[in-house]
Amino acid sequence: MAARATTSSYAVLALLSLRSWTGYELTQQAQRSLRYAWPKSERLLYAEPKKLVELGLATVEHEGTGNGTRNVYTITDAGRRALNEWTSTRTQAPRLEIEALLRLLFADHGSREDLLAALDEFEGDIGEHHRAIVELMGTYLDGGHPFPERTHLSVLFATFQIEMFKSFERWLEFARSEIDDWPSTQGLGMTPRTEELTRLLANDQSPLGS
Amino acid sequence: MAARATTSSYAVLALLSLRSWTGYELTQQAQRSLRYAWPKSERLLYAEPKKLVELGLATVEHEGTGNGTRNVYTITDAGRRALNEWTSTRTQAPRLEIEALLRLLFADHGSREDLLAALDEFEGDIGEHHRAIVELMGTYLDGGHPFPERTHLSVLFATFQIEMFKSFERWLEFARSEIDDWPSTQGLGMTPRTEELTRLLANDQSPLGS
DNA sequence: AGACTCTACTGCAGATTGCAGTAGAGTCAA
């Protein structure tokens, strides 16, 4: 019966610590920054603040009428305390779901074009994120960002993302050039080239050293 | 009523395309490689092959008695066809859940020690994965790998992982050195240093160029 | 006046997780 606070609850609670938001605003704000660290569905983002209210960590005020009601959520003192306590709890292991890599692992069931298409889609997806992060940092410079006192945190966050995207893009270039040299997706196995690469990797060296 | 094949179904189907496995073996095998592209719970990995049987994409044979029963799953021709068709479908966008980054974004609610502890935990988690991938590539060299004909695929896959882990580790070093210069986690905001970094990032340049 | 988009949600089925529980087989020590 009594709801439990999950990591997602704390993510929403952390947003509420910045200011009060409506449910809708929370879903939009979560798209702007939270998404890159803690991607959650719009549906959950609507449900979490309700749970926070149930737990006494936030309060609601209903504005408007009938179906056009806006629910404005505000953090409580108990909410701020809970957020403080959360910071010293154990962090969950990262979880990276990259379907393009799954396609790569079993690329021998499809054509070279299928594999290259999966890589293109991956590139498109991360390219979008990449541009969004660069744009976000621009808003800190032109004064358009609502929380400039958080610049020092955003800067480290964005550095992580940009580094990661750049390394993904370097890999994509490398992967495409290797795939170009394959006769097909199937049964290539151990060749002088793949053995060379395997040897590097087993030695913890990246073949992308260039 | 009729079960639907999800990406996880195809992931398991792809494993079955290599050879027949028991449910238990599937959960173990998924830990060895699939986990890095498509992390799924043991529970799901037990349920998926049952669904494949229901869909006619695999068959089961029950071995042993009572509770010690082993269920051996084998792919069918329809399963191989389905796998082939899957390769040309749209790939889902990557999804990266990194709680340590969430902690970083809201680090001003805790102490510097809390933040550094979250980074340490992150480093420990990726370090484990990093070592496991290096070790996996070693098994291709010493002949211990059961599917050497897949070396060309594994090599690209592992290159991705090693590159990513190395970029994470470079970032951790950078982040720690920046955090060391903070007076506290709170309200630092825009300083000459953070502005310099913001400017680089808004220009799509990584401060880790060094 | 009708089509469309944006705000602002809710309900529901289905996908996924985590945890506890069951049970046999093998090891190892007192």
Next chain:
DNA sequence: TTGACTCTACTGCAATCTGCAGTAGAGTCT
């Protein structure tokens, strides 16, 4: 030789989370 422990090999269940469809008001544009 018996009790403790680990490993194999799962299943059941509650709770979490997602995706999609549906509702409804307000503003815009044609």
